[in-house]
């Protein structure tokens with residue numbers, strides 16, 4: 354697991370390091386420039402063999418300062434460097450000014466000219482473009498400044514040109530990953546100390562290319578309030594296959610199914626719960642759907658639940674340790690009553706799909722949730738439950754920092770009192786106490802083939818299975834998101850939802866279980 358930071362958190366870490374006397378701004382800027390050059394040469398080894406040519410775009414802040422350092426370091430290596438500066442030299446902040454002055458002794462500084470830059474890029478013959486226009490201080494769109502440059506960089510990247518963004522692609526919001534307007538596309542983004550939230554959500558990955566995190570010698574300790582980037586689980590995953598115990602000690606998940614003809618989604622969820630390691634899984638289906646379910650279930654058990662009385666009787670068994678409700682469930686009055694009972698049972702509970710739509714229809718829905726509930730909405734379901742938050746996520750933010758999916762799930766979790774997992778390639782997860790995590794099926798974990806009908810149903814089942822085994826809800830949601838994507842990656846393209854549970858054994862083997 355690693356951390357993702359906001360711009361403010363990064364500034365605070367830097368300020369603390371300077372206050373402690375660990376480093377001054379000038380040293381950090383020098384290390385940042387060195388980190389950029391090292392990362393470029395490591396990422397594109399051919400750049401290290403002979404001196405080449407670079408075009409450096411510097412802006413009016415410290416990101417521009419990093420650009421001056423890179424220009425100097427490349428020149429010292431024998432490169433031909435052309436440099437354009439946006440803004441007046443005498444208004445640069447002190448460390449950037451210092452590096453501007455050092456560069457001015459080595460090379461020329463051309464004043465910013467969007468049209469000339471675009472023409473320069475289109476003319477080709479440039480081996481590396483360095484975007485040091487704006488970094489974490491970018492506060493609004495940059496179309497007016499660099500619209501033509503952005504378009505030319507798009508063409509340059511499409512023709513396999515190398516564009517390295519320092520810290521963030523200019524115009525991209527560090528905190529939300531949202532396009533503030535006119536973002537400069539990059540093929541490699543080199544950021545410092547820790548990655549940023551905006552590199553892993555919204556439009557971030559489309560503009561960053563790849564991400565490299567350069568160490569600039571800041572305190573390696575954890576940052577309070579940071580977002581966890583969900584990675585491969587550690588040894589604690591061993592609990593999934595713990596030696597000893599019996600099936601009941603591995604938990605019993607109850608998945609509620611809908612009527613005849615639409616039980617497939619709940620069956621997918623039940624299979625996910627079983628494969629993730631729940632000792633028992635029972636599917637509760639109405640009488641009309643029993644035959645259909647029986648024809649398709651083997652390891653999962655089947656119980657008839659027509660109404661609240663049936664569910665009440667079933668829940669008398671204290672060994673049922675988690676419920677999953679929503680996939681293909683239906684949204685009628687029977688289902689609404691069953692949902693109320695499921696919520697009142699105080700069992701760990703995953704609400705997905707129709708379960709979320711039903712919840713949205715209840716009066717004072719959030720007063721019924723408790724801390725062991727996990728809500729797994731996609732964007733549409735999220736908007737039904739939290740319309741104001743969804744509205745803040747829609748459209749382009751007028752200025753930075755923009756409202757992020759992390760902000761949205763944190764607010765949703767605080768309001769609802771439940772763990773909220775907002776699905777997507779950039780899955781955002783938050784707990785009511787403010788903990789937040791991002792699972793990014795992006796970069797080297799991309800699995801676009803996971804966007805297939807029923808994949809979300811399996812995720813709900815996986816999380817229900819982990820809850821049944823006693824995992825706390827935030828951990829169950831985070832681990833579930835990772836296992837789900839890993840299963841998709843193990844299977845590969847061509848995946849359909851049924852393949853996801855069946856790929857979990859290979860995932861566990863891969864983890865050394």
Ligand SMILES: NC(=O)C1=CN([C@@H]2O[C@H](COP(=O)(O)OP(=O)(O)OC[C@H]3O[C@@H](n4cnc5c(N)ncnc54)[C@H](O)[C@@H]3O)[C@@H](O)[C@H]2O)[C@@H](O)CC1
Nearest residue numbers: 367381382385414415416487488489490491492493494520
């Ligand atoms: N925080 C740290 O620990 C470190 C920061 N460093 C660099 O410093 C950068 C942050 O520097 P700054 O805070 O100076 O921010 P930036 O360099 O991103 O830009 C801030 C400047 O741009 C102006 N500006 C912002 N958006 C604009 C727009 N749309 N149009 C016109 N002007 C606009 C602001 O008014 C301000 O003058 C980082 O991205 C990183 O590259 C590095 O030197 C290493 C250490």
Ligand SMILES: Nc1ncnc2c1ncn2[C@@H]1O[C@H](COP(=O)(O)OP(=O)(O)O)[C@@H](O)[C@H]1O
Nearest residue numbers: 731776777778794801803804806807808809810
């Ligand atoms: N581009 C993508 N890359 C990786 N995972 C994705 C992508 N798009 C969607 N997903 C995942 O696929 C699943 C889709 O779930 P959902 O929207 O509920 O669909 P369904 O109801 O058909 O199962 C979610 O787990 C989501 O995170």
Ligand SMILES: [K+]
Nearest residue numbers: 484487519521
């Ligand atoms: K930049």
